[in-house]
Amino acid sequence: MRILVTGAAGFIGSHLCERLLQDENHQVVGIDGLINEKKLRLRNLNHLIEFEDSRFQFYPINLQTADLDPLLQDVDVVYHLAGMPGVRSSWGSDFNQYVENNILATQRLLEACRGRSLKKFIYISTSSVYGEKHGKVPESSIPQPLSPYGVSKLSGEHLCRVYYKNEGIPIVILRYFTVYGPRQRPDMAFHRFIRNIIEDQPVPVYGDGKQTRDFTFISDCVEGTVSVLYAKNVIGETINIGGLERASVLEILTLLEGYFRKKVNINFSGEPKGEPKHTWADIDKAKNLLNYQPRVSLKTGLAKEIADLKHLYKEHKP
16 A cells, blocks of 8 residues: 655654554655754654665655645555644744645645545544543534634644545544654653753643643554554544543653652743643544554653653753
8 A cells, every 4th residue: 555644754753654664565655844843853754764765755845835746646545644733832923834734735735636546535633623621522522722723723624524525535534632752742741841851950831730631652643543544434534542541730740750750840830822721532433433442551651752852862962
């Protein structure tokens, strides 16, 4: 199977490419605009070098300007992960980047897929589209995003549905809940917490630290994502991908204190803008349609991310 992965150099995209290439019958075309954190994104690709020129081709191109026709030649499945991430940075004039990378780029890719014999077009969305909900959140919940970022990702979902209804593009939408693990982006909470502890700096915490998240370890997330390739009766569906455990920010910091065997100095700041107090995925649909079952505990997952970040900041130590 020939598979196109956008955002292939990103945190999740690079792991997804590696997992897809474990099947010798797969060829993967990875594209990434390298629009931010270029050095780290290139580092993410290191594990894919052994496959280059055989079953993996990488193109550092922008979805908004590149000629997509040659890249889509003979492609069976598209995984669309590329986009501008981040809730707190999506306000003000910076929203232009979210419009360009999350909405316009998605529409351009969908347009390029018209008339092709794709088996599936898998769009990666986010729990941010739900907004503030109470209890477990099923896919039938009405989306009410709290941030411009959430709005941009929901717009991408709507575009996918429009092209599914009118052009027959076989879309599947996955909504990820707070993915963490090795190669996590520097702006994400666990990465910031761990880096600051490594560097003996205060750990910044928004709000009171009692907000909870449904944390999804990267390998669980990727297994759920790959399973869409083989799943039947998923075209047109929206599916949550959540984790094994929920926890508050303060509980996470307590776990980190145990790992590092030292007290963490917390620097509390104002309430986060555009973020829900709690997230909790109802993953019954993923279990039924994808045979999805998250397996990695927070304790195990955090240990793996700590090991990766210790190595990263040792590499880049002045």
